[in-house]
Amino acid sequence: MNQLKNFIKKYFSNFAFFYRYLGNRIFLAFLLSIMVSFLDGLGLSMFFPLLQVVGGGGDSLGIGDSGNLKYLIDGIQSLGIPLTLGSVLILMIVFFAFKGIAFYLSYVYRIILQQSFIRKLRIDLLNGLGRLSFKKFILTDAGRIQHVITGSIDGLATAFSAYFTAFEQILMLTVYIGFAFFLDPKFALLVCVGGGLVNLLYRIIYKKTTVASYKLTNFSNIFQGQVIQYVNHFKYLKATGKEPDYAERLKDTIYKIEDSRKRMGVLSSISGAAREPLMVGIIVLIIFIQIQFLKGNLATMLISLLFFYRGLGSLVAFQQSWNTFLQVSGALSNVTGLQEILRENKETNGKIRLEQFDKKITIEKVNFDYDDVRVLKDIDLEIRKNESIAFVGESGSGKTTIINLIAGLLPVSNGSLKVDDFSMAELNRKSFQNRIGYVSQDAVIFNDTIFNNVTFWAKKTDENLRKFEKAISRSALKEFINELADKEETQLGNNGINLSGGQKQRISIARELFKDIDLLILDEATSALDSETEKVIQQSIEELQGKYTLLIVAHRLSTIRNVDRVVLMDKGSIVDIAGFEELMQRNERFRRMIELQEL
Ligand SMILES: Nc1ncnc2c1ncn2[C@@H]1O[C@H](COP(=O)(O)OP(=O)(O)OP(=O)(O)O)[C@@H](O)[C@H]1O
Ligand SMILES: [Mg+2]
Numbered sequence: 001m002n003q004l005k006n007f008i009k010k011y012f013s014n015f016a017f018f019y020r021y022l023g024n025r026i027f028l029a030f031l032l033s034i035m036v037s038f039l040d041g042l043g044l045s046m047f048f049p050l051l052q053v054v055g056g057g058g059d060s061l062g063i064g065d066s067g068n069l070k071y072l073i074d075g076i077q078s079l080g081i082p083l084t085l086g087s088v089l090i091l092m093i094v095f096f097a098f099k100g101i102a103f104y105l106s107y108v109y110r111i112i113l114q115q116s117f118i119r120k121l122r123i124d125l126l127n128g129l130g131r132l133s134f135k136k137f138i139l140t141d142a143g144r145i146q147h148v149i150t151g152s153i154d155g156l157a158t159a160f161s162a163y164f165t166a167f168e169q170i171l172m173l174t175v176y177i178g179f180a181f182f183l184d185p186k187f188a189l190l191v192c193v194g195g196g197l198v199n200l201l202y203r204i205i206y207k208k209t210t211v212a213s214y215k216l217t218n219f220s221n222i223f224q225g226q227v228i229q230y231v232n233h234f235k236y237l238k239a240t241g242k243e244p245d246y247a248e249r250l251k252d253t254i255y256k257i258e259d260s261r262k263r264m265g266v267l268s269s270i271s272g273a274a275r276e277p278l279m280v281g282i283i284v285l286i287i288f289i290q291i292q293f294l295k296g297n298l299a300t301m302l303i304s305l306l307f308f309y310r311g312l313g314s315l316v317a318f319q320q321s322w323n324t325f326l327q328v329s330g331a332l333s334n335v336t337g338l339q340e341i342l343r344e345n346k347e348t349n350g351k352i353r354l355e356q357f358d359k360k361i362t363i364e365k366v367n368f369d370y371d372d373v374r375v376l377k378d379i380d381l382e383i384r385k386n387e388s389i390a391f392v393g394e395s396g397s398g399k400t401t402i403i404n405l406i407a408g409l410l411p412v413s414n415g416s417l418k419v420d421d422f423s424m425a426e427l428n429r430k431s432f433q434n435r436i437g438y439v440s441q442d443a444v445i446f447n448d449t450i451f452n453n454v455t456f457w458a459k460k461t462d463e464n465l466r467k468f469e470k471a472i473s474r475s476a477l478k479e480f481i482n483e484l485a486d487k488e489e490t491q492l493g494n495n496g497i498n499l500s501g502g503q504k505q506r507i508s509i510a511r512e513l514f515k516d517i518d519l520l521i522l523d524e525a526t527s528a529l530d531s532e533t534e535k536v537i538q539q540s541i542e543e544l545q546g547k548y549t550l551l552i553v554a555h556r557l558s559t560i561r562n563v564d565r566v567v568l569m570d571k572g573s574i575v576d577i578a579g580f581e582e583l584m585q586r587n588e589r590f591r592r593m594i595e596l597q598e599l
Contacts, residue, residue: 014163014329017336021120022113029113029164030171032106037172037314039102041179042072043095044306049073050088051302110164118157121335125149128342134409135370136345143225148338151220155331162325169318176311184304190289194282195315201278202271202319209267209326216260217330223253264327271323275316282312350426357435357518357549359420360384361406366415368401375401377572379415385518388550390560390580392593393569399553400440402569403521406551407436437512439525443504444511450481451488454510467514474543475510476536477503502529509537513544520544523553534559557594566590 019026052073073083081087129145177192230237230246237243286308361383368376376398383389383406391399404410405417408429417424419432446453451460454471458464468488472478480503484490492499492507499507505525512520522541526534538559544550545562554560566583568576568590576587583590 014332015167017332018117018160018163021117021124025113025116029106029109030168032102032109033168034171034175035102036099036106037175037310039095039099040310041175041307043092043099044303044310045072045179046088046092046095047303047306049076049083050085050092053083053085053088106168110161113164114157114160117160118153121156122149122153125153125335125338125342128339128346131346132342133345133347133411134404135411136341140341141221141225143223143228144221144334145338146228147221147224148334151224152217152331152334155217155328156335159325159328159332162321162328165321166318166325169314169321173311173314173318176307176314180304180307180311183307190286194286195312198278198282198315198319201274202323205267205271206323206326209264209323210329212260212263212267213327213330214333215330216257216264217334219253219257219260221334223250223257226250226253268323268327271319275319279312279316283309347429348425349429350422350424351428352422352426353428353431354419354422354435355431357420357432358385361420361549362416362418363406364416364418366405366412366417368398368405368410369413375572376405379574381567381574381577383549383551386546386549387565388545388552388563390552390554390563390566391569392554392557392560392566392590393575397569398572399569400523401572403523403551403553407438407521408433435518437515437517437520439505439508439512439520439522441524441527443501443508445492445499445504445507447491447493449486449489449491450484450507453492453507454488454514456511456514458514471510471514474513474537474540475506476533476540477506477510480506502533505529506533506537513540517548519549519551521551524555525552526559527555557597 076091077083081091125148129149132140173195226249230250233246234243237246283305287305361381363379363381363383366376366379367374379402381402391402393399401410405412408424408427412424419427424432448457451468455464455468469478472481472488481488481490505527506529509522509525526537529537534556541550541552542562545564550563552560552563560566561580563580565577566580567574568583568587570589576583576590578586584594
């Protein structure tokens with residue numbers, strides 16, 4: 001019983017995977033390929049009456065007993081079709097013509113299914129990624145995600161095609177064996193034995209191919225991650241002359257990848273080269289057995305051989321496809337592995353939609369842990385609507401983390417975090433996050449025009465143009481854009497490569513100012529600006545005070561002089577909260593921080 005379960009799991013788990021995406025359409029595809037082989041079988045069977053007709057109806061050619069084929073011949077005759085040379089030849093043409101049509105339909109339908117499968121899968125993965133919790137995202141290898149969604153999916157198209165060809169060929173083989181059994185059961189037995197022997201040999205090759213494929217996929221994941229880092233840190237690597245050293249790491253992976261590929265190539269050459277000799281060998285053996293021991297007659301042997309040859313062709317095609325499938329099976333497990341991660345780390349989302357942030361955010365006795373490390377301890381904080389709050393403290397004291405909790409990016413480990421009396425867990429987080437603008441130290445620049453970067457691809461209506469103008473003047477970008485030949489239609493390269501650090505930050509700020517939001521988060525948002533530009537932006541931000549709820553993290557303390565309250569953090573705890581002046585009066589540590597910066 002367990003063996004049966006394992007067998008199904010082993011051979012049909014992939015089937016279940018495909019079935020999940022395609023449903024019963026799979027069976028229509030199989031039906032079409034059964035039709036192909038069935039019509040082929042009927043066409044080939046016509047050789048028997050042909051020989052009979054040529055022999056003048058009797059057995060002058062010594063074709064012998066028609067065996068079970070007589071049922072087919074009787075069937076045709078009972079349809080009122082006389083068995084003449086002309087009618088047999090025409091029937092033959094008709095069967096093969098229909099086989100051609102079935103073949104065409106089956107082929108086209110498979111391609112349609114494949115497109116549909118890949119499309120669904122891509123969208124499925126994309127949706128899954130969108131729902132992946134941010135916490136898990138931080139801890140997951142980005143190279144793997146990228147490789148699965150781009151590379152492995154292409155491998156999966158091959159896997160799909162190979163798996164279905166294999167499955168179809170098995171079905172066709174069954175049909176041919178069925179015909180062979182119908183014609184001559186003893187002969188059919190020989191087919192099975194021959195096929196079984198070949199299969200034994202190919203199993204060894206399969207096993208080795210699977211191992212190589214897993215290795216290949218694994219190394220490809222690693223490679224993808226390394227390339228991303230190589231590109232992202234290109235400037236640093238160049239400037240410090242470390243580029244060759246890092247490239248060595250990539251080269252090492254390239255060697256490993258190509259080694260696995262070579263191994264698979266060799267295995268597939270062996271299976272390809274062995275195919276023909278094996279086939280001929282088995283045919284010779286069958287002819288020998290037929291004549292020597294079974295005293296077969298000419299006609300049955302001829303037609304049997306035709307079926308046998310067709311069946312063996314299917315078997316070989318099956319082995320070929322199965323081998324291809326195994327070669328890309330690593331990609332399949334890569335995709336299902338990611339799907340599992342995405343499924344298990346789905347962000348839970350509440351039902352309550354928040355159309356607007358109205359009153360306050362309340363944080364009570366909140367802790368936050370990464371695995372075993374406590375990053376935030378016992379946080380109590382209330383943020384009223386339209387209040388402006390600055391978070392200050394040493395690097396690593398938890399400022400970004402607390403902001404990520406408030407933005408609903410990270411879930412609290414214990415304690416309660418409420419927005420307008422609703423706990424974050426009950427909220428439909430997207431509805432709340434739609435009310436948030438977030439600018440972080442790493443500016444977010446999309447590979448598109450300035451206008452699209454700021455407006456997030458909004459239409460160029462009068463209203464939007466007005467909003468755009470306002471946003472760029474508030475973020476001190478107006479002058480910069482006016483000096484560009486293409487103005488706001490200027491293309492920003494990949495990651496904003498043709499912008500200065502400060503310009504990137506200003507674009508990121510403009511994007512948030514363009515939006516209709518309640519809560520604006522600025523985490524080191526002005527760190528790359530010169531004091532002059534920072535002043536302009538600071539004025540804009542101060543204009544926003546009282547209109548938006550502002551959460552600001554800034555190392556330059558001069559920029560937060562006018563906020564309502566300053567939250568001083570240390571090692572994951574809040575040590576003091578007060579207005580800037582008051583905190584300066586009463587908190588020694590804060591005073592020292594200011595003094596140090598004034599030097
Ligand atoms: N993925 C992670 N796994 C474990 N610990 C983490 C992870 N990310 C951050 N931390 C820890 O959380 C603590 C708080 O980090 P956080 O980014 O909130 O600091 P910060 O106050 O914003 O610092 P900075 O001023 O340098 O930006 C740090 O001590 C850091 O080591
Ligand atoms: Mg930070």
